[in-house]
Amino acid sequence: MNYERIWAILRFILTTLFLFIIWLLFTATTETFTLIFGLFASLLTAGLTYHIFLPKHQASLNFILPNPFYLIVFLALMVINLYKSSFQVAKAVFTGNTNPRIVHFRTRLKSDIARTILSNSITFTPGTLTLDLNDDHLVVHWLLCSTIHNKAAGEKIKSNIEKSLKRTLK
Amino acid sequence: MTNFILSGMKYFLIVFATITTIRLLLGPSASDRLVAMNVLSSIALALLILWGVTTKNVLYLDVALVYDIFGFLGFLAITRFLKNTKDKL
Amino acid sequence: MMIKEVVALIFFIIGSAFGIVGMIGLFRFKDPYSRLHAGSLCGTTTVFSYLIALLILSPSIAITSRIVILIIFFLISAPTGSSIVSKFIWESEEAEDQRRSMQKEDKSL
Incomplete structure (x- = not known):
């Protein structure tokens, strides 16, 4: 058995587990027929x-499975960020002095899932909005822009989230 | 106290939905209407959950769960349609 | 019993205040990007605060567990919806002028 075969089987098992947990959450029963039907349905869907x-190019398990302790820290950080940036945007609505600008920068994260989570969490906070994501290149619309330099703007937007996310996923 | 909070939430959400509907009708371009619809779908989700908690009925929460998951597929369809049509709405 | 209701009341007041400000911003800003920022103030912050208040006030364990699952899915679906809308604005013809002026500014895009 070569490594590619083992990695394919591992990915198949992980997909099946994920689908089966979602099935358990949605049905919320432990009847035998429901469990067996769900298992077969998730096996079929995972195989397809x-x-x-x-x-295939997700290099290791570290790219896919998050660290549970740092995941909770990350979620708490997101909630704090949400209220902080909401307050800034609310202040901008009353004073009226906004400086909207489109900035673009790169991220250091390696796996696809971590990049998607990063762009989604940039969109989740009011005030910043992800327009496009190519490989590691993000295009972001920023309502309260304070710098002209793209890289400095990127550090200001993402550094807080990226540092926490790097400990959660690779 | 609990009843006060729940009914207050209900009235606030209805007022927000009404104001957003005015924006939806006024909006000069298609983008503005889509922004208003995006806000409106989140308010509808909150109203469904609020009604489920008020009447202590689990069924509304199941409906809200499915609405939450498949809600943005409608936006995908609308944006694909608008991108293909030449005339502005 | 009393502490629960006070915490729920605090979240309710925070959410309502941000919602009113977002509604003002929805009419005050002029371009669709800024309107989307103001809209996400109401569509995300208000709904999230209300969800936490409802989680505290929920009467039974069945409702509590469903609201926890709903919050997790809301964290995924809310940015996805507004990302679809923002991508539409970015690719539509109304934002074409803005993008052209930006390309003039820096050549790398």
Whole structure:
């Protein structure tokens, strides 16, 4: 057995587990028929789509499975960021002096899932809005822009989130 | 106290939905209308959950769960449609 | 019993205040990007605060567990929806002038 085969089987098992947990959450019963039906349905779906859900070039398990302790820290940080930037945007609505600008910068994160989470969490906070994500290149609309330099703007927007996310996923 | 908070939430959400509907009708371009619809879908989700908690009925929460997951597929369809049509709405 | 209701009341007041400000911003800003920022103030912050208040006030364990799952899915679906809208504005013809002026500014895009 070569490494590619083992990695494919591992991805298949992870996809099946993910689908089965979602099934358990939605049905919320422990009847035998429901469990067996859900298991077979998730096996079939995983067999058809595991190469789309987890692509081949995700190098290791570290790229896919998050560290549970740092995940909670990350979620708490997101909630704090949400209220902080909401307050800034609310202040901008009353005073009226906004400086909207489109900045673009790169991220240091390696896995696809971590990049998606980064762009989604940039969009989640009011005041910053991800327009496009190519490989590691983000295009962001920033309502309260304070610098002209792109790299400094990127550090200001993402550094807080990226540092925490790097400990959660690789 | 609990009843006061729940009914207050209800009235606030209805007022927000009404104001957003005015924006949806006024909006000069298609983008403004889409922004208003985006806000409106979140308010509808909150109203569904609020009604489920008020009447202590689990069924509304299941409906809200499915609405939350498949809600943005409508936006995908609308944006694809608008991108292909030449005339502005 | 009393502490729960006070915490829920605090979240309710915070959410309502941000919602009113977002509604003002929805009419005050002129371009669609800024309107989307003001809209996300109401569509995300208000709804998130209300969800936490409802989580504290929920009467039974079945409702509590569903609201926890709903909050997790809301964290995923809310940015996805507004990302679809923002991508539409970025690719539509109304933002074409803005993008052209930006390309003039820095050549790398």
